[in-house]
Amino acid sequence: MDSYFTSLEGRLEGKQTVAVVDNLWGDGGKGGWIDYLLSIGDYSNVIRFGGGNNAGHTIKVGDTEIISHLVPSVQFNPGAIGIIANGCVVDIEDLFGELDSLRKGGIDLTERIFLSGAAHITAEYHRVIDGTDTKIGTTGRGIGPTYSNKAARTGVRVNDLFDIERLKRDHKNFYDYFIGSGLVERLDEIHMMTADTQKMITAAIKDDRNILFEGAQGALLDIDHGTYPFLTSSNPTSGGIATGTGIPVDNIDLILGIVKAYATRVGEGSMVTEYHGEQADELREIANEYGATTGRPRRVGAFDAVAIKYASSLNSKDILITKLDCLDTFENVPICTAYTYNGTPTRYDGQWVSEGNQIDHFPREARILEHCSPVLEDMPGWNEPTTEVRSYGELPQNARNYVERIAELTDTQICGISIGPEREQKIVK
Ligand code: IMP
Numbered sequence: 001m002d003s004y005f006t007s008l009e010g011r012l013e014g015k016q017t018v019a020v021v022d023n024l025w026g027d028g029g030k031g032g033w034i035d036y037l038l039s040i041g042d043y044s045n046v047i048r049f050g051g052g053n054n055a056g057h058t059i060k061v062g063d064t065e066i067i068s069h070l071v072p073s074v075q076f077n078p079g080a081i082g083i084i085a086n087g088c089v090v091d092i093e094d095l096f097g098e099l100d101s102l103r104k105g106g107i108d109l110t111e112r113i114f115l116s117g118a119a120h121i122t123a124e125y126h127r128v129i130d131g132t133d134t135k136i137g138t139t140g141r142g143i144g145p146t147y148s149n150k151a152a153r154t155g156v157r158v159n160d161l162f163d164i165e166r167l168k169r170d171h172k173n174f175y176d177y178f179i180g181s182g183l184v185e186r187l188d189e190i191h192m193m194t195a196d197t198q199k200m201i202t203a204a205i206k207d208d209r210n211i212l213f214e215g216a217q218g219a220l221l222d223i224d225h226g227t228y229p230f231l232t233s234s235n236p237t238s239g240g241i242a243t244g245t246g247i248p249v250d251n252i253d254l255i256l257g258i259v260k261a262y263a264t265r266v267g268e269g270s271m272v273t274e275y276h277g278e279q280a281d282e283l284r285e286i287a288n289e290y291g292a293t294t295g296r297p298r299r300v301g302a303f304d305a306v307a308i309k310y311a312s313s314l315n316s317k318d319i320l321i322t323k324l325d326c327l328d329t330f331e332n333v334p335i336c337t338a339y340t341y342n343g344t345p346t347r348y349d350g351q352w353v354s355e356g357n358q359i360d361h362f363p364r365e366a367r368i369l370e371h372c373s374p375v376l377e378d379m380p381g382w383n384e385p386t387t388e389v390r391s392y393g394e395l396p397q398n399a400r401n402y403v404e405r406i407a408e409l410t411d412t413q414i415c416g417i418s419i420g421p422e423r424e425q426k427i428v429k
Pocket residue numbers: 025026027054055056136137138139140141142143144216217218221230231232233266267268
């Protein structure tokens with residue numbers, strides 16, 4: 001039954017604002033689909049609404065690889081403007097580093113990147129504090145400490161840079177960093193980039209221009225809805241788009257959730273379907289699962305329908321499946337359909353759970369997750385390459401069975417499947 005597979009074109013029709021977010025712990029391959037959407041649609045703005053340079057995706061400029069952390073994906077779309085909106089935290093040194101290396105590679109984004117005056121700035125001391133983290137396994141980029149200052153109302157926003165005397169008076173530490181880092185000498189450049197991005201986005205919507213919201217991280221790293229405390233300090237779920245940009249919630253026309261064909265996670269925190277030893281190494285090598293920001297080997301595991309169903313209920317039931325080709329060589333492709341609790345009896349979600357109980361709804365509490373093991377359904381693999389496949393019908397039957405089972409278990413509909421990083425390696429109806 002291909003009723004789980006719906007037409008992306010159909011879903012996009014008449015949709016002015018489209019978001020791509022990740023329905024797990026990030027690293028699902030948002031970049032590839034964003035690039036694809038930019039190639040088929042006339043998007044004038046690509047907007048980052050949360051997170052900072054903890055994000056990372058790899059792009060190719062000629063023969064050189066550039067890792068993009070903060071710059072929205074407009075590098076190859078000269079018509080598009082990139083916006084780093086108020087929900088983001090910005091390491092300006094790093095942003096300049098990225099823009100400078102792009103310029104060296106022949107891509108000059110001057111006047112094409114705008115930075116919200118209300119975005120909070122990451123300074124050296126934020127990175128230093130973050131660098132002492134051993135519990136969460138952060139990216140060490142100062143993200144948590146910057147958002148902490150934001151919540152404590154002691155942070156520095158981009159607009160604060162334009163009154164140096166006041167900055168010196170109210171934020172001496174930051175002022176010292178700003179002078180010491182040499183950023184003060186690039187104040188004019190910062191000023192040129194800074195905008196009231198809420199106003200810009202509102203105007204673009206009013207002008208009937210098409211907009212793409214580019215998610216970062218993933219739903220289960222959301223500070224409110226994720227696996228606290230093992231998560232990031234922002235709201236990567238689709239809800240973060242409204243607060244992170246300042247547009248009304250009902251101005252988001254379509255949300256596409258990225259779902260990788262297997263599970264990965266970077267950093268600490270429970271991962272119920274995690275593989276270990278050789279099984280993990282094999283998938284990690286085939287799929288090249290190493291962090292784009294930190295280079296850390298990613299934790300890999302079986303598809304977790306419990307986690308994805310929950311994440312899709314947070315983000316979107318319109319999903320894009322990625323990296324299906326990475327499973328091409330496996331005899332069996334297990335799917336986790338439920339968890340078994342194996343801890344001591346405890347209260348959870350208004351009832352008692354005890355050893356041997358089956359849990360069907362994702363329990364986001366660390367104290368429960370730590371004691372869960374996966375109930376696996378073994379699906380037969382397809383054992384043939386899919387990277388040349390260009391239509392759904394050409395996919396091996398077992399591969400179709402696999403993705404349709406995923407959609408069934410997670411209560412989602414598939415809008416596209418990618419079987420490689422190239423633009424052509426996208427299967428849509
Ligand atoms: P932080 O965002 O650097 O504070 O890191 C908090 C947690 O989120 C750590 O487990 C990181 O590995 C994870 N994380 C942050 N950004 C990303 C991302 O872009 N992809 C995947 N994991 C991320």
